[in-house]
Amino acid sequence: MMIKAGIIGGAGYTAGELIRLLIHHKEVKIDFVFSTSNSGNPISAIHQDLVGSIDQKFTDTINTNIDVLFLCLGHGNSGKFLAEHQFSDTTKIIDLSNEFRLVNDKVFQGNEYVYGLPEINKEEIKGANYIANPGCFATAIQLAIAPLASKKLITNNIHVNAVTGATGAGTSLSKTTHFTWRDNNFSYYKPFTHQHLGEIYQTIEKFQSESKHQVLFLPNRGNFSRGIFATVYTEFSGSAKEAIKIYKEFYKDAAFTFVADQTLHLKQVVNTNKCLVHVHKHENQLLITSCIDNLLKGASGQAVQNMNLMFGFEETEGLQLKANFF
Template sequence: MKKSVGIIGANGYTGSELVRLLAFHPNVEIKLLYSRSKAGVKISDLYPDLEAVCDLVLTNEISQVDILFLCLPHKESRNWLNENPISDETLIIDLGNDFRLEGNFGNRNFIYGLPEIYFNEIKESKSIANPGCFATAIQLALLPLAKENLLKDVYTTGITGSTGAGQSLQPTTHFTWRNDNISAYKTLNHQHVDEILKQVNVLNNQEVELNFVPWRGDFARGIFTSSIIGCDLESETIYSLYKDFYKDSPFVKVSEKPIDMKQVVNTNFCVIQIEKQGNKIAIHSTIDNLLKGASGQAVQNMNIANGWEQNLGLNLKPVAF
């Protein structure tokens, strides 16, 4: 029997991506698409790409389901749960940032949903805080070195597509501004830094300083990050560390060839490459911000929490051209 799914905030980018993924998932059935602002509107009228995928109408009325995804703006999930009591038996996966640093909420304790380090905890949980997009890409680049206590000062740059800013139109997401343009934002002050350090410092035995400069790119989706650290290990040793760390992680690929973002767009994969010059290494990582950085990882967490194969419903080919 298929499990019933509800998506709160289904009218946004991450919500609509969940519709696209879950409509073809063999073990679930979408029963609820919730939106306060678009109630009464058919989801395919908002997203024509869903015309042949889902014919559900958005509603502002709640019904109980087995699995609930919260795709609300940041800092709204906690308030929504306070206003809408949900059964303790319902699996909740929050794609916002409300529970990433502090997971306690009533009877629930939200587990940080990065499967590559918290698989066992996710498997036993009914409350999962999905990681942020930049946080996912950067953590996956750094965690193998953190395990070996090799991190101290980290300098990271990362570029993201316009969908990372959400659906609401802003001056920096308008086509005439974004096209043929690039800019830095939230320099050394991005909201994902605390999230990254909390997890990295679990493995690393010394405090890590992360100096992160994010960039806005003139493309719709995807993230590419590069992190530079001091390291005296040989390249072969470093690659062995990474391949061993991710040997049981089906969505992380370690490449010894140059990588690019199109290898991961429209997939739940993270691809990592390391380059070494002297006593410095650069760790490149790339993900789709809406999939491994949001909705795809949420489905991966759903699969783990239900005891299903991690890649169920996530066998997606990258968009190469």
């Protein structure tokens, strides 16, 4: 018997991706896709690749008896929405916003939101009813740093340069997502102050609580639509071989995170739920590269992965995706 899923904020990027994933998930039936602005319109009129794949319409009414609820609202709106809508006690909730990710924010309405990064938190996720789904940059960067921190090997500042695609900025129109600005362009934003740093520090502290080193993170805007490519380096006294062993060991049971032997490029992961990680040593610097699709492993794919774990489904169900690659 299939579980019933509801999606809130149905017209955005992450909701679209969730729908694309769930229509082929063999354990899940989409019960409703909530969007007040699009209520009554076919879902395929907005998510137009779904012509021929889904006949449902957006709705402005909510079934509070669903098995799983995905909150795909803008940052700051999840708590507000939950305050206004009472769901069944048995409804599990996966929130894609940043509202419940930090330890200080994780209890809401008496419910504890577990940080949903399966590579570092799988057992907790399996037992959870409420998930705070990680941020996209936060996912890529944590997966680059966590193995090192897990061995308490952060001994100096960590330098992070990462670039994200235009879907990272949401569907709303803005100067820097206008095609004539973005096409063949490159820039940075929020230097050293990106809001995902909180999640990243929290994970470092989880493994190496005594670390007081800085993460110097420079986020960039790339002229592509999907994906995050992160380069991370810090001092490391061991050999390349030792480092690679640590990373391979850390991810040996991971369903979607793999340590690649060759240098990475972004399109290896676009339109998949994978995170690929590569480790390189030069003199005393360890350079770790990681790349993900920001909308999948960085958002909706990871949300489905968390759902799979919470409901005891195969972790990879619905997520064996064909890469776009070209």
